[in-house]
Amino acid sequence: MHIFKKASDIKQFIRKLKAEGQSLGFVPTMGALHEGHLQLIRRAMSENEQVVVSIFVNPTQFDEASDFSHYPRSIEQDILLLESINCPILFLPSEEDIYPDEALRNRTFDFGYLEKTMEGAHRPGHFRGVAQVVSRLLEIIPATRLYLGQKDYQQVKIIHRLVHDILKLPLEIVVCPTAREVDGLAISSRNVRLSKEERQAATALYKTLDRARKESSRMTPEELKKMAVEMLLQVPEIREVEYFEIVNADTLSPVSSWGDSSQIIACLAVRMHEVRLIDNMFLKGIH
Numbered sequence: 517m518h519i520f521k522k523a524s525d526i527k528q529f530i531r532k533l534k535a536e537g538q539s540l541g542f543v544p545t546m547g548a549l550h551e552g553h554l555q556l557i558r559r560a561m562s563e564n565e566q567v568v569v570s571i572f573v574n575p576t577q578f579d580e581a582s583d584f585s586h587y588p589r590s591i592e593q594d595i596l597l598l599e600s601i602n603c604p605i606l607f608l609p610s611e612e613d614i615y616p617d618e619a620l621r622n623r624t625f626d627f628g629y630l631e632k633t634m635e636g637a638h639r640p641g642h643f644r645g646v647a648q649v650v651s652r653l654l655e656i657i658p659a660t661r662l663y664l665g666q667k668d669y670q671q672v673k674i675i676h677r678l679v680h681d682i683l684k685l686p687l688e689i690v691v692c693p694t695a696r697e698v699d700g701l702a703i704s705s706r707n708v709r710l711s712k713e714e715r716q717a718a719t720a721l722y723k724t725l726d727r728a729r730k731e732s733s734r735m736t737p738e739e740l741k742k743m744a745v746e747m748l749l750q751v752p753e754i755r756e757v758e759y760f761e762i763v764n765a766d767t768l769s770p771v772s773s774w775g776d777s778s779q780i781i782a783c784l785a786v787r788m789h790e791v792r793l794i795d796n797m798f799l800k801g802i803h
């Protein structure tokens with residue numbers, strides 16, 4: 517595997533690949549790699565001649581300093597995992613390479629309502645940071661296709677807007693389904709921070725979403741939301757339900773009836789003791 521630590525080096529390498537007409541898949545990550553990441557990388561490898569995986573824990577997207585400092589980091593293990601699936605290229609930039617000046621670190625974009633609801637409302641500045649790092653990474657890595665996970669559905673919508681409407685890049689975005697543990701919990705780098713009891717209790721997220729999907733023909737969105745929040749709050753390890761929203765999958769506006777949109781998705785965030793977990797599931801239509 518080629519490992520690049522400097523933006524100028526990987527840029528030069530990619531310029532050569534592109535001049536040869538090779539297609540390039542790109543999978544940005546924050547490391548602590550797991551099966552969810554590997555599914556994105558395998559898909560990228562099956563659809564492109566070359567694939568770059570980046571690992572960068574982006575400080576500007578963390579709204580809580582303790583979340584940033586406790587974010588799991590396991591670079592040696594990540595390299596072994598990437599080598600085990602024959603990933604061709606890894607980019608491990610430094611903070612100075614991503615944000616060489618204050619202008620790039622402070623860059624802002626307007627995402628309208630997409631950044632005001634759900635994660636945007638509960639994590640001030642989060643999507644601004646996501647957009648800063650993604651726009652910068654795409655300057656360095658002008659990929660043919662960008663691979664993102666449905667696990668972070670609102671992030672997918674934000675990056676879509678960024679890439680196609682704001683930056684107007686000729687880039688295809690490929691959204692991959694959420695990889696789950698056998699009991700349904702969405703795989704996440706943060707899961708390792710759950711206690712044994714919390715890990716067990718966290719299955720309530722998937723169970724609630726699955727129940728919501730099954731009950732959706734029998735209830736209004738409002739009734740369904742009430743049922744889901746009650747189900748989650750019955751679990752003592754869940755300290756807080758930050759939100760459970762049933763929204764138009766395109767605009768992210770809440771729906772009041774099932775006829776409001778052809779694609780409807782339920783998104784949730786809960787807080788355990790120290791860890792915050794998110795998940796989502798389509799209730800109508802598929803992505």
Ligand code: AMP
Pocket residue numbers: 544545546547552553556663664665666667668692693694695696702703704705
């Ligand atoms: P992260 O390292 O958490 O920033 O995630 C990097 C990419 O992997 C993002 O596009 C995520 O949506 C995606 N991802 C993370 N967890 C999963 C999962 N369980 N299933 C599918 N994609 C995921």
